[in-house]
Amino acid sequence: MGRGALACTIVAVLCVFGCDDIGDVGDGYAVLDRGARAAGVVLIVEGTTHRSAAPVSVPAGFVAYAERDGAEVLLDPGPDAVTIVQGAAMRAETYLFGRDVSFDHAWISGRRAAVDALARRTQADVADRIEGGYELRAPGLWGLLADEGVSVGIEEITPLTTGPDGPPGLRGAIQTPYGAGDDAGLGEHSDFAAEVLAEGPAIMMGAEELLHPAESGLLPDISAPELEGSTTLPLLVGVYRAGEHRLVLDASGHATLDDAQGELWGEVLLSGGRLLVVGEERTLSLSVHPGGLRSEGGESFTRFTGEEP
Amino acid sequence: MKRRRFVGALGAGLAAAGVPSFVSQGFAQTREERDPDAGAAAVAEAYRRAHLAGRPLLVVIIPESDGAKWERGYAWGELLNHGSDVQLAPLAAVSFVAALREDVARIVPDLARASSDPLAVLVETHQIPAQSRAIDAELPDTNYYAVPEDLDWNEREAWIDARITERIAILAESIADAVAPNLPVLRARAAQQEARLEPWQRRHVAQAVAGQRRLSAELADRAAAIVTLGASTATDAQAEELRARLAAAVRERVSAGPPAGARWARGTGCGIQVEQQTEEEEAVGLMMACGMGHVPARSQRFLYFFTESRY
Numbered sequence: 001m002g003r004g005a006l007a008c009t010i011v012a013v014l015c016v017f018g019c020d021d022i023g024d025v026g027d028g029y030a031v032l033d034r035g036a037r038a039a040g041v042v043l044i045v046e047g048t049t050h051r052s053a054a055p056v057s058v059p060a061g062f063v064a065y066a067e068r069d070g071a072e073v074l075l076d077p078g079p080d081a082v083t084i085v086q087g088a089a090m091r092a093e094t095y096l097f098g099r100d101v102s103f104d105h106a107w108i109s110g111r112r113a114a115v116d117a118l119a120r121r122t123q124a125d126v127a128d129r130i131e132g133g134y135e136l137r138a139p140g141l142w143g144l145l146a147d148e149g150v151s152v153g154i155e156e157i158t159p160l161t162t163g164p165d166g167p168p169g170l171r172g173a174i175q176t177p178y179g180a181g182d183d184a185g186l187g188e189h190s191d192f193a194a195e196v197l198a199e200g201p202a203i204m205m206g207a208e209e210l211l212h213p214a215e216s217g218l219l220p221d222i223s224a225p226e227l228e229g230s231t232t233l234p235l236l237v238g239v240y241r242a243g244e245h246r247l248v249l250d251a252s253g254h255a256t257l258d259d260a261q262g263e264l265w266g267e268v269l270l271s272g273g274r275l276l277v278v279g280e281e282r283t284l285s286l287s288v289h290p291g292g293l294r295s296e297g298g299e300s301f302t303r304f305t306g307e308e309p
Numbered sequence: 310m311k312r313r314r315f316v317g318a319l320g321a322g323l324a325a326a327g328v329p330s331f332v333s334q335g336f337a338q339t340r341e342e343r344d345p346d347a348g349a350a351a352v353a354e355a356y357r358r359a360h361l362a363g364r365p366l367l368v369v370i371i372p373e374s375d376g377a378k379w380e381r382g383y384a385w386g387e388l389l390n391h392g393s394d395v396q397l398a399p400l401a402a403v404s405f406v407a408a409l410r411e412d413v414a415r416i417v418p419d420l421a422r423a424s425s426d427p428l429a430v431l432v433e434t435h436q437i438p439a440q441s442r443a444i445d446a447e448l449p450d451t452n453y454y455a456v457p458e459d460l461d462w463n464e465r466e467a468w469i470d471a472r473i474t475e476r477i478a479i480l481a482e483s484i485a486d487a488v489a490p491n492l493p494v495l496r497a498r499a500a501q502q503e504a505r506l507e508p509w510q511r512r513h514v515a516q517a518v519a520g521q522r523r524l525s526a527e528l529a530d531r532a533a534a535i536v537t538l539g540a541s542t543a544t545d546a547q548a549e550e551l552r553a554r555l556a557a558a559v560r561e562r563v564s565a566g567p568p569a570g571a572r573w574a575r576g577t578g579c580g581i582q583v584e585q586q587t588e589e590e591e592a593v594g595l596m597m598a599c600g601m602g603h604v605p606a607r608s609q610r611f612l613y614f615f616t617e618s619r620y
Contacts, residue, residue: 235361
C-alpha cells in the first residue's frame with residue numbers, strides 16, 4: 001500500500017470525526033504546471049525523473065529539483081506543503097497544506113474520461129468548476145494523486161484554497177500571470193511558444209495587441225461551465241511542415257501526418273508535456289518548441305501560417 | 310428599358326461583363342500555383358486567434374461556383390456595409406475568415422460531410438474537439454435573369470432593392486440564430502470572453518451594461534459576448550444603446566479590412582476597384598474594365614472571392 005493510500009485509510013477514519021486536510025504528514029509535494037511541462041521541464045526527485053501532471057512526493061531529506069535544458073531549480077517544499085513549478089522559467093511557489101491550500105481538494109484539467117478514471121482510482125468526488133476544469137475531493141487527495149500518478153488525458157493538477165465561508169478557490173499557477181522572464185531564449189517564434197506555454201489567464205500587451213486588441217495577446221485559459229477539456233490543444237491547431245513532410249492538427253482533435261513512414265491519422269492527446277498522435281499502426285510523439293513541433297526522432301515541424309516568408 | 314441595361318448589375322452580370330485576367334494575378338494564383346496548404350493554414354491561424362480572443366470563428370465559405378462567388382460576395386457586402394444595428398450586433402461576437410470549403414474541411418473535418426457549400430460555418434474555439442455548425446439559407450437572387458421582364462426601370466430598381474433588403478435580413482437572421490441562439494449559449498460565450506478581460510475591463514463593461522458608462526468600440530469588440538448577454542436582459546433603450554455599440558465595433562472592423570481570405574472591392578457598373586492593393590497591384594492598375602452596367606448602391610462594396618487568374 002502506498003503512503004497516500006495508507007493516508008487515505010487513516011484520514012477516512014479520522015474524518016469521521018470531522019477533520020480536514022490531514023494527509024501524509026511530513027511529506028512535501030512538487031508538481032509541474034502545464035506551462036512547465038509543455039516547455040520540457042522535468043521533476044527529478046532522488047534521481048528519478050517525472051514528466052507527468054501528477055504531484056510527486058518529496059519526503060524530508062530527498063533531493064528534488066526541476067530541470068530544463070541543463071538549467072536547474074532546487075525545490076524544497078518542506079513538510080505538508082506543495083511547490084508548483086511554473087512555466088518555462090521554472091518559477092517555484094510553495095503553499096502550505098492546511099493554511100494556504102487544501103490537502104483534500106485539487107483542480108484538474110483534462111479530458112472528462114481521464115478525470116473520471118482518476119477519480120475512481122482515488123475514490124474522489126468530481127465536480128465541474130465554474131471557471132472550467134474539475135474539482136476532485138477526497139480525504140488525503142494529494143497523497144493519493146502522488147501515489148496513483150495520472151494517465152493520458154490529464155493536463156494539470158493544481159491545489160485549491162479552502163475559503164472560510166465558501167467552496168475552494170483557485171490557487172497557485174492558475175492565478176499566476178505569465179512572467180516577463182518566461183520567454184527568455186525562446187527565439188524568433190516566441191509569440192507562438194509563449195501562447196502555448198503560458199499557464200495563466202493573464203494578459204500580455206504588446207504592439208500587436210494594441211493594434212488588434214480583440215484578436216491577439218490573450219493567453220489561453222478558458223472559463224465557462226461547459227468549456228471543459230483541453231485549453232492547450234486549440235492553440236496547436238494548424239498546419240506544420242518539415243520539408244516535404246506535413247502534419248495537420250485539426251479542430252476535431254485529430255492529426256494527419258504525411259512523413260517518411262507514410263500516412264498516419266490519429267487522435268491527438270497531450271501527455272507528460274508531449275503531444276501524441278495515436279494512430280492504429282503507430283504513435284507519433286512530439287514536443288512543443290518555439291515555432292512548431294519536434295518529433296522524438298528530431299524532425300522539426302514548423303508552423304505554416306499561409307503567408308509568404 | 311431593355312433587360313440588357315441590367316447586364317453587369319450583379320452576379321453573373323459582372324462576370325459576363327468581361328473581367329481582365331490580370332485582375333487577380335496581383336494577389337492570387339491559379340489553383341495549381343497556389344500553395345496547397347495556404348488555405349488550410351489561414352483557417353487554422355484564424356481559429357487560433359479566435360480562440361485567443363475568446364470568440365467563435367465564423368468561416369465565410371467561398372463557393373466553388375463562379376456565379377455563386379459574385380452573389381455571395383454581394384450578400385456579405387450588403388449585410389456588413391448596410392446592415393442595421395440589430396443585424397450587425399451579433400457579428401461583433403465572432404472572428405471572421407473566408408475560405409474554400411476544401412480548405413476549411415482540413416481544419417474542421419465535419420464540413421467534409423456537407424453536401425454543398427453552406428453560406429458559412431460557425432466553429433467554437435474554446436475546446437477540442439470543436440463543435441461546428443453550418444449556416445445556410447436560400448438567399449434571393451438579384452441578378453439579371455431573376456428580374457421580372459415586365460417591369461419598367463423604376464419598378465426594377467424597387468424590385469431589386471426589396472430583394473437586397475430581404476437578402477440582408479435572411480443572412481443576418483441565419484447568423485444570429487447560430488451565434489446567439491439562446492441564453493445558455495450567450496452565457497457560455499460571455500464566460501469565455503470574461504476570462505480574457507482584465508479587471509478594469511470587466512468593470513467598464515459591467516458599468517456599460519448597467520448604463521453607467523459609454524462603451525468604447527474597442528472594448529465593445531473585445532467583450533462583445535458579454536455586452537450581447539447584457540443587451541438580452543436590459544431595458545429596451547439600454548439594449549438599443551448596447552447593440553449600437555456592438556454594431557459600431559463591427560463597422561469599425563469592416564472599414565478596417567475584409568475577412569482574411571477575401572478582398573473588399575467596389576463596383577459601380579463601370580469597373581471594379583479592389584481595395585487595399587499592394588504596391589504591385591497598384592503598379593499594374595488593378596481595376597476591371599467597364600461593364601457598362603448598373604449596380605445598386607447597397608451592392609457596390611462587396612467581398613471579392615476570386616482566387617484564380619481567369620477572373
